Amino acid sequence: MTFSKVLVFDIWADYAHFKKYFTTMSPLSFSIPPRTVIAGMIGAIIGIDKTINPEFFGRDKTLIALKINLPVKKTKITMNNIKAVSMNKIHRFENHKPTNYEFIKDCSYRIFVSVQEPETHQKIKAYLERHASYYTLNMGISACLADYAYIGEFDLNRLNKETQILSDTIVPTDCIEEIDFSSNLELQKCKLPNQMKNDREVTEYREFLYEVNGSRIPVRCNDLHEMYQLNIQGTEYKIHPM
Numbered sequence: 001m002t003f004s005k006v007l008v009f010d011i012w013a014d015y016a017h018f019k020k021y022f023t024t025m026s027p028l029s030f031s032i033p034p035r036t037v038i039a040g041m042i043g044a045i046i047g048i049d050k051t052i053n054p055e056f057f058g059r060d061k062t063l064i065a066l067k068i069n070l071p072v073k074k075t076k077i078t079m080n081n082i083k084a085v086s087m088n089k090i091h092r093f094e095n096h097k098p099t100n101y102e103f104i105k106d107c108s109y110r111i112f113v114s115v116q117e118p119e120t121h122q123k124i125k126a127y128l129e130r131h132a133s134y135y136t137l138n139m140g141i142s143a144c145l146a147d148y149a150y151i152g153e154f155d156l157n158r159l160n161k162e163t164q165i166l167s168d169t170i171v172p173t174d175c176i177e178e179i180d181f182s183s184n185l186e187l188q189k190c191k192l193p194n195q196m197k198n199d200r201e202v203t204e205y206r207e208f209l210y211e212v213n214g215s216r217i218p219v220r221c222n223d224l225h226e227m228y229q230l231n232i233q234g235t236e237y238k239i240h241p242m
Contacts, residue, residue: 002158003063003114005121006230008151009128010069011041012108015077016139016146017101021193021202028102029140031072032170032210033109034192035242036202037140038064042113045127045148046120047134054196061116063156063228065169065239068214069108076100079143107139112169112230112239114156125153151232159227159238166216169239173207175225180218185211194242208242 018030018037033041039057040050042064048056057064083095115121127133128150139146159165164180173189188210195204211217221227221240230237 003116003156003228005153006063006112006114006156006228007121007125007128007153008110008112008230008232009148010108010110010151011137011139011146011148012069013139013144013146014106015144016104016107017144018104018140026100026102029074029104030190030192031074031104031188031212032066032068032190032192032208033140035059035064035194035206036196038066038111038113038242041111041137041146042124044135044137045133046123052198054200055198057115059195059241063112063114063226063241065112065228065241067110067112067169067237067239068210068212069110070106071213072107073105075103075105077103103144104139110151154230154232156228156230159229164218164220165227165238166218167240168216168237170208170210170242171217171219171221171240172225172242173209175221175240176209176219177222178220179209183215183218185215185217186213187211187217206242 018033020028020030036054040053042057043053078098079101081097081099084090137146138144189207191205191207193202194206196202209217226241228239
């Protein structure tokens with residue numbers, strides 16, 4: 001499926017927590033927000049209810065790509081979780097449990113989004129232009145409040161397979177044929193939940209390659225993957241959808 005226009009905005013926060021699904025007692029965080037989380041952020045901006053948000057922004061009708069703006073830094077913070085079985089117990093809780101959480105500190109990401117449905121695309125654009133948000137925007141959990149800045153709307157050009165490109169966004173590993181390791185890059189990969197149903201059942205996990213400091217990634221990709229190019233204020237960007 002081809003997309004022609006893309007909306008671009010930066011989102012940042014003092015702290016972020018994108019819980020790894022395999023950690024419980026001491027929650028660890030992914031270094032980057034999964035596609036499911038980004039879809040939730042976009043839904044929070046325009047007011048899409050969380051009960052329908054996952055399928056509303058499915059991969060078949062929405063392009064989402066992610067660029068790391070600032071180096072990934074992590075820290076541990078102890079949070080005091082309380083047991084409150086009702087609103088009356090919020091201030092007079094019976095039990096509490098100090099728990100160590102892993103957080104990303106001073107984080108910033110650039111998000112690229114394009115929606116096939118014109119009305120939804122224009123609604124996202126209108127909210128971004130007004131710096132508005134229907135629901136409170138956060139970075140993974142409610143304790144991590146976030147802010148954003150609209151960059152603009154740009155034309156997207158589909159790329160054919162090239163010998164090598166410098167990817168500005170994280171890259172799905174299933175499309176990579178070759179990586180240039182001659183540069184001094186700090187590359188890591190992670191497996192993220194990428195699609196889920198409205199009942200929160202994850203239907204796809206996907207592995208991504210990213211550069212910890214946000215540098216471009218020199219890769220050669222196969223013919224099966226979508227790659228796009230856009231120009232932002234004279235700077236050329238090459239992006240890979242998640």
